[in-house]
Amino acid sequence: MLHTDKKEQESIRIERRHFLQLSTAGLIGAGLLGLSPFTPVAAKPTNTTAEIVILGAGAAGISLANRLARKTKGASITIIDDRERHLYQPGLTLVATGIWRTSAMLDQNSRYMPKGVNWLKSVVQSVDPEQNQVLLAGRKRINYDYLLIATGLELNFAAIEGMSSDLIGHHGIGCVYDNPENAEGTWKAIDRFAQSGGVGIFTRPSGAIKCAGAPLKVAMLTEHLLRQRKTRESAEFFYTAPGTGLFSQPDVDSFLKRSFPERGIDIHWNQRLTSIEPERKRATFATEDGLIQKEYDFIHVVPPMQAVEPIRESNLSWQTGPFSGWLEVDRHTLQHQRYTNVFGAGDCVGTPIGKTAASVKAQVPVVVHNLLRVINNETPDAHYNGYTSCPLITERGQAMLVEFDYDLNMVPSFGFIDPLKEQWVPWIMKDKILRGAYNAMLRGRV
Amino acid sequence: MSFSLLGIIAVIFEVFRPYWPLFVALLIIEAALLIAASSRSYKIHVRQVRKELTLTYLVSLILLLLFAPLLTGARYHNLGSIVDYAALFGASFAGALVVTLLTVPVWKLVKKG
Numbered sequence: 117m118l119h120t121d122k123k124e125q126e127s128i129r130i131e132r133r134h135f136l137q138l139s140t141a142g143l144i145g146a147g148l149l150g151l152s153p154f155t156p157v158a159a160k161p162t163n164t165t166a167e168i169v170i171l172g173a174g175a176a177g178i179s180l181a182n183r184l185a186r187k188t189k190g191a192s193i194t195i196i197d198d199r200e201r202h203l204y205q206p207g208l209t210l211v212a213t214g215i216w217r218t219s220a221m222l223d224q225n226s227r228y229m230p231k232g233v234n235w236l237k238s239v240v241q242s243v244d245p246e247q248n249q250v251l252l253a254g255r256k257r258i259n260y261d262y263l264l265i266a267t268g269l270e271l272n273f274a275a276i277e278g279m280s281s282d283l284i285g286h287h288g289i290g291c292v293y294d295n296p297e298n299a300e301g302t303w304k305a306i307d308r309f310a311q312s313g314g315v316g317i318f319t320r321p322s323g324a325i326k327c328a329g330a331p332l333k334v335a336m337l338t339e340h341l342l343r344q345r346k347t348r349e350s351a352e353f354f355y356t357a358p359g360t361g362l363f364s365q366p367d368v369d370s371f372l373k374r375s376f377p378e379r380g381i382d383i384h385w386n387q388r389l390t391s392i393e394p395e396r397k398r399a400t401f402a403t404e405d406g407l408i409q410k411e412y413d414f415i416h417v418v419p420p421m422q423a424v425e426p427i428r429e430s431n432l433s434w435q436t437g438p439f440s441g442w443l444e445v446d447r448h449t450l451q452h453q454r455y456t457n458v459f460g461a462g463d464c465v466g467t468p469i470g471k472t473a474a475s476v477k478a479q480v481p482v483v484v485h486n487l488l489r490v491i492n493n494e495t496p497d498a499h500y501n502g503y504t505s506c507p508l509i510t511e512r513g514q515a516m517l518v519e520f521d522y523d524l525n526m527v528p529s530f531g532f533i534d535p536l537k538e539q540w541v542p543w544i545m546k547d548k549i550l551r552g553a554y555n556a557m558l559r560g561r562v
Numbered sequence: 563m564s565f566s567l568l569g570i571i572a573v574i575f576e577v578f579r580p581y582w583p584l585f586v587a588l589l590i591i592e593a594a595l596l597i598a599a600s601s602r603s604y605k606i607h608v609r610q611v612r613k614e615l616t617l618t619y620l621v622s623l624i625l626l627l628l629f630a631p632l633l634t635g636a637r638y639h640n641l642g643s644i645v646d647y648a649a650l651f652g653a654s655f656a657g658a659l660v661v662t663l664l665t666v667p668v669w670k671l672v673k674k675g
Contacts, residue, residue: 215635478563503563513636519563529563532645540646544634552577561572562565 161189162488169250169260171240171426173197175205175473175558176266176462178228179480182560185230187484194234194258196250200225202558203296204551206473209330211299212292213337214307215512215547218300228558240267240426245455262457262487265432265443267424269326269463269471275420277391277400287394288414292330293421305414306334310341313350314413317399318381319389321420322358324442326463326471329506329518331355331418332362332372338414339379340511353380354410356387356401364469365520367536368508375510389417423464432458434466442466447522449496450483456490459483467502468522473550474505477557503527507546510538517542588664595667599674611669618665622658630654 168184170177173195181195207221229235239253243263250258271293273279284291285301288309292302309316318335325331335355342348355362355376362372362383376383387401387408392415400409423442427433432452434444443460444453447467452458461479463471470479479500486496502522509515518535521527526535533541556562565573578585599606608615630650631638641647 474563505563511640513631513634513640514642527563529565534643534645537643538640539642540631540634540636540640541643541649543636543640544649547635549573549577552575552579553573555576555579556569556572559572559576562569 159187161187162191162491163189164191164491166261166491167192167259168194168262168264168487169258170195170264170266171197171243171250172266172268172462172464173199173202173225173229173235174266174268174462175476175554176268176480177264178202178225178558179476179560180264180266180461180483181233182228182230182558183480183484184487185233186560187488192234193232194236194260195229196236196238196240196252196258197225198237198239200237202228204554206327206546206550206554208292208296208299209327209333209337209509210547211296212290212302212306213334213341214303215337218296220551221296228555230560240424242426243430243432245430245432245452245458248457260457262491263455263459264483264487265427265458265460265464266462267427267464269421270424271419272422273417273419275321276389276417278394279392279417279419283392283394284417288397288412289392289394290334290414290416291418292334292416293326293418302334302416306338306341309338309351309414310345310347312413313342313347315352315411316354316414316416317410317412318353318355318416319399320355320357320418322388323420324439324471325418325421327506328364328471329508331416333509334416335376335381336379336510337512338416339381344512348380351413352382354382354384356384356389358386358388360385365518365524365526367526368516368518371516371536392417423466427464439466447502448499449486450479450500451486451490451496459487469502469520470500470504472504472506473554473557474519475503477553477562478503480557480560501527505529507542507550509543509546513543514538514540515542515546517545592664592667595671599667599670606670606673608666608670611666611673614669614673615662615666618669619658619662622661623654626654626657627651630657 168191170180177195184193202223202225204221207216210216211218211221240250241253242251248260273281281294283289284294284298285305288305290302290305292299318331320331339353342351361369363369386404389399390402391400398409398411399415400407422428427443428441432443434440434442443464443466445460445465446453450459450461461483462476482498482500485498489496505519507515508518516535516538517533519527519529528535630653
């Protein structure tokens with residue numbers, strides 16, 4: 117009896133061990149196939165012969181192309197952009213403040229363009245949503261069934277009298293936004309300022325801008341650089357804000373309003389840069405009390421920003437209201453409000469917040485999902501909640517991982533990282549990891 | 563913002579993509595060292611180089627704890643939370659382990675002399 121019981125027990129142990137081994141192997145295998153509890157089960161591709169045209173091969177455009185290429189079967193997908201070079205735009209701040217080399221933010225669109233997608237290297241001149249047509253340079257017309265607009269935005273240097281992009285890096289003028297070469301020029305200007313000291317002015321325009329944290333980051337990193345070089349005492353720092361806030365998210369705004377004075381960065385409210393005299397190193401600001409002039413040794417110019425002309429001047433843009441000139445989309449579904457076969461993603465959309473790479477990451481899956489719903493004659497049901505993120509670098513070596521939504525509520529991805537605390541880990545994420553996440557986003561993997 | 567397992571793997575792959583040539587070179591060197599260490603007529607077991615490996619681990623650990631922030635462009639005063647220190651210790655322990663494992667064939671060769 118005892119012998120039988122022992123054999124039986126041994127048999128049960130073996131079976132249990134075998135079961136656990138099989139289960140573990142199964143879990144690992146399922147995980148590798150993307151079928152773990154952490155991943156949604158991949159849906160079958162949508163069969164369609166739709167002609168889908170994507171305007172723009174930036175972060176949003178390429179991400180859209182990659183996702184659609186995998187999620188459709190039979191669709192004709194065309195992406196239109198004449199740029200071969202792909203810029204990792206979140207790297208501009210790091211180049212402009214001497215943390216990265218320019219090469220670290222350069223890439224090629226061809227590395228991320230999916231197979232089976234027709235890449236038209238051309239420039240969009242106009243869009244006719246009534247005729248479902250896009251007019252390209254050379255008067256070529258492209259017809260579409262569905263149009264995805266990811267044209268980004270453009271910098272309006274002309275809105276500041278006397279300013280042009282050629283001046284960046286000269287006469288003490290910097291601008292983090294323009295392109296990698298001018299970001300490098302900005303670093304040279306900051307470097308000179310850090311050696312010589314003097315008056316440093318950091319500006320921000322009114323209206324929507326991409327990466328609204330960048331003007332603040334440049335100010336804080338420059339201030340930190342002078343402290344590191346022990347030339348801080350020789351410099352005065354001024355930050356000019358067009359209104360009475362530094363950041364849209366209230367908790368971060370409060371933090372910055374405490375931090376800036378502590379760091380000796382004098383905030384001037386309700387001041388907007390209107391003109392610049394590079395030879396004299398003098399800038400003019402519109403204030404509530406009229407125009408005032410300030411002399412500077414370094415000025416960080418942030419120009420007003422707008423949607424590109426084919427969108428801005430078309431019937432696709434908001435015609436009135438606070439988002440006038442930007443693409444008129446429903447802020448949640450990202451579907452155009454009047455042309456239901458048109459969607460938008462990225463910097464071009466007229467929504468309350470969200471001109472960041474993180475916003476693109478959140479928007480693209482929504483657009484793709486809703487587009488496929490429309491193709492299947494269903495109502496869009498995916499919602500974008502306004503998610504945006506800014507790794508707010510406060511000095512070299514530390515940052516705050518700020519993430520919030522349309523309601524300006526903090527929505528941290530990692531619950532163990534306090535978004536209002538300056539920490540090392542968010543710095544590592546910004547410096548070492550987010551570029552990888554961005555590339556994975558381009559490939560439509562996240 | 564939530565992440566899937568595949569998404570995390572994709573991000574890790576992209577983060578390390580620029581370093582693949584370095585990893586491949588390291589693997590080749592390591593493989594060559596392992597072959598050299600195993601091909602001797604008198605094989606050295608890992609336990610015979612236990613002291614050397616322990617020393618390697620401790621030295622690596624201390625160096626990483628001291629210099630990991632510097633390697634990331636930061637300073638010690640930038641560590642501002644339990645998360646930061648957990649990351650520092652976690653990365654240092656893991657990094658020291660990797661260094662130690664990589665030196666196993668080296669110590670075996672040295673021991674045999």
